[in-house]
Amino acid sequence: MKDLFKLPANLVVSKIKNGEFSAEEYISVIIGRINETDSRINSFITTNFEDALEKSKKIDKKIQTGEKTGIFAGIPIGIKDNINVKGLKNTCASRMLSDYISPYNATVIDRLEDQDAIVIGKLNMDEFGMGTTSEFSAYGPVRNPWNTGYVAGGSSGGSAAAVSSLQIPISLGSDTGGSIRCPASFCSVIGLKPTYGTVSRNGLVSYSNSLEQIGPIARTIFDIVPLLNTISGEDINDNTTSPSTNFCRIKSDEELRTAKFKVGLLSDLIQSSDHQIISGIQDKIDLLEKHHHHLENIKLSMIDFAVAAYYIIATAEASSNLSRFDNIRYGYHLNPEGYEWTSYFSKSRSLFGDEVKLRILLGSYVLSAGYFGKYYAKAQLVRSLIRNEFKNLFQKFDIILLPTMPVLPFKLGEKISNPVEIYNLDLFTIIANLTGLPAISIPAGFSKEGFPFGVQLIANAFEEQKLVDIAVLFEKEADYGECFPEL
């Protein structure tokens, strides 16, 4: 009973249904695990334990009475704190929203609750999703479960660390420039950013609308697939969702054996990574070769401009998105007496963290009259050129392979004073956001010091199934989901 928290979600669901243990028992174990470990990880901003226990009792009753239950009956899920859950605080890890309780559910939450998933709490992150390390949080940095002196990656650091540290089996993150995949790589979990338009953003607090998607995080691809299927699909509450979303499934060994993919290897990017990552990625390439997939080295011509284009677009959109936080309709407690509204506005806005302020300034600058053509329009041009390049690549290839991150996790505070160095770490992940393509980070091994790293796969739009197929192959060869950090 004590080690229930180690089980993947799909096993827990069947065990609860079979009566091996109840949802209430399981949720109690999970609460215990979170209470026991979170002082060292700091992945939770808000917990929802009482409500979760109530819900678990209801699910047990449903099972007892033979009522139909959803595919996540009794499963606790952690939600990044920029995705609205009705009745819970939605802080975006910002002091700006420290008192803000959401009055509505994001579409993904409604869909999960329809499947009887239980929201166990809201997870720590970089403020408004702006960061690569989850250090820029008003609630303190998330710590890497494999070494709590190190960063967990970001911005969905809480979502990856909570799953990695066996606090919860599954979570949701959001990925604007790698925010799911980076912490997945640093924490040794699977994280998937779906094709733009697959998952409704209704209820996701926008950082950069044209780049981001909500996506699943889990320890096994067997949990990723049902989670992805649950949250995917066109939504009348998001005009940017697409009707072309496909359901994914875990294929049989037989089917997988006959599938032969053409895999493009971004060799320049692989070679520019940490040497331990290079050799780990090479193992995965060898594995693909062993299974008779076709491999070929490829190059990207526009890659040098990607980071600049990404940060122009992301900060431009962010500067506008974040302008609504004026503390007039909601936010945090501040007595307006004695303020004239412009001074009240200035006072309110001072509560943003420095990184957020930096990005708002950057975004406002690139959108200023006279600079639009010089920066924003050019960035969009680069974006469309990169898109075209990938369009052409995917006429030939099924999958493009590269490391998720060029580096291993680093020490907390090590790079915090050098923003440009951190921005450059995003190069490998932002490609999928600029192009809108689906990408997954799969655990690929550990350095000799014991730090995890991930391999990243990118597929053509709406071909998440191919990412799943390779992930299944990798997981069957080396199941890092069975490697747990010592806590």
Place this chain on the structure above:
Amino acid sequence: MKLDTKNIDQLKIGLEIHCQLTNLNTKLFCKCLCNYRNLPPNENTCPICLGLPGTLPLLNKRAVEFASMICLAFNCSIPEKISFYRKNYFYPDLPKNFQITQYNSYELSSIGYNGLYYFANDLLGGSSDSSNENQKPSVRITRIQLEEDPGKIVYEDDKSSINNYSLIDYNRAGVALVEIVTEPDFTSPSDVRLFLNEIINIFEYLEVCDPALEGSIRCDVNVSISGGKKVEIKNISSFKDVEKSILYEITRQKTLVMHDIDVQAETRHWDERRKITIAARSKEKEEEYKYFPEPDIPRINLGGENFVSGLRSQMHELPAERLARYKDTFKITPHTARILVNSKKISDFFEQALKFYSAPVEVSNWIVNELLTKINELEKSDSSKTSFNILSGSHMSPRLIASMAKLVEEKTTSRSMAREIFDTCLKTGDDPFELVKRLDTKRISNTEQIADLIKKIVSDQPHLINQSKSNPNVTNFILGLIMKETQGKADPQVSMNLIREIISQSDKQS
């Protein structure tokens, strides 16, 4: 002060008209009611129109159709694809601190562009055979765009300096607005008034906006004269004040020029109470709106020609089209046709009446000569009543007007008698045909009966025959006697013919 606006050098006036699409059910980007009026503050709101974190705008497709109809009415081109932009600025009534609007500087984004509005002389009341000199210049429409209305700030006091607080009501936030921007093609304030009246009329015909609702149509004005910069007048709360504000501004600018003072480019506010324009409190700088494409609303492919022709087929007839039909098909005089068309309610009333009795000329005469005259009298005696009240009043109906026209057209009743019947029916709600029967007012058109009467008169007063040779009025005198004798029931035309016949006969006999 009387100002001659005819000969001002290079007077240029341009307009920016904001019109709420009040006939929509819901706001532009959410499911809240479009009709926010008379609701308790902040009750007509939802997470979307309050701009709560995580909400996304959901475009109201009907609003796009309404706006497109307006574009067609102003002869604008409609692009294949439209898009939305964010106009970023901080103001407490703006929930997201940006307004979702359209913007044409970086691409063609707006729903309509390059329109042209022709002043139809007939609609304006100019003489129908007017020469080119009287022809008003057409007005170019720069663009028509779709955008969201902000909320409303309610101040404690008009004077901002003594305010301790102000309140914000977001009920209006997110209501669909159409902005019509004209080129500075107006050369006189009276043309502006005519144009605005016509806009109101067009909106009523299209059934997209009810101009009678307070604040549903707003207008900013740009005025410049020779040698001066463009001055924008904002805050003009009623259409009636638009012309006044322009006249004031022309006088102000002329005075400056006369004293060799430059007219500065600036924004001025209309002071409704004092009827003057005043410089905006803080000099409104060239605003920095940081426009960029709204990422939450994908570009909308309207569908080109198919979309436009589909719209046209479901569009109501426009005033100019209806006017042409009345004149060309119905052969109604331009004057009468214009009066009908200038009010959609009256024109619709006319169309309804035609369904009961299809004699357009007679029916139109009844409406314009009898009904509207009555309404005018009533309005004068009781200003609280409007023409609409009377049209929809208890006994007035298109059927009644149709019946009246039928009574006269079928020549069973004289016009003067018909008027009396009309008055009675208006008061009692009786059916005119029933009333005619009951009063036994059927016209006497029996020639024998009338001829006998004439013969009796002539034999009683034989001098009339002689007098009739020199005085043509004698025939009318005899007709009068007949009418008196028959209590007005004799058919005047028949009677007159008989009188002439009998006189000439007697003449020959003598």
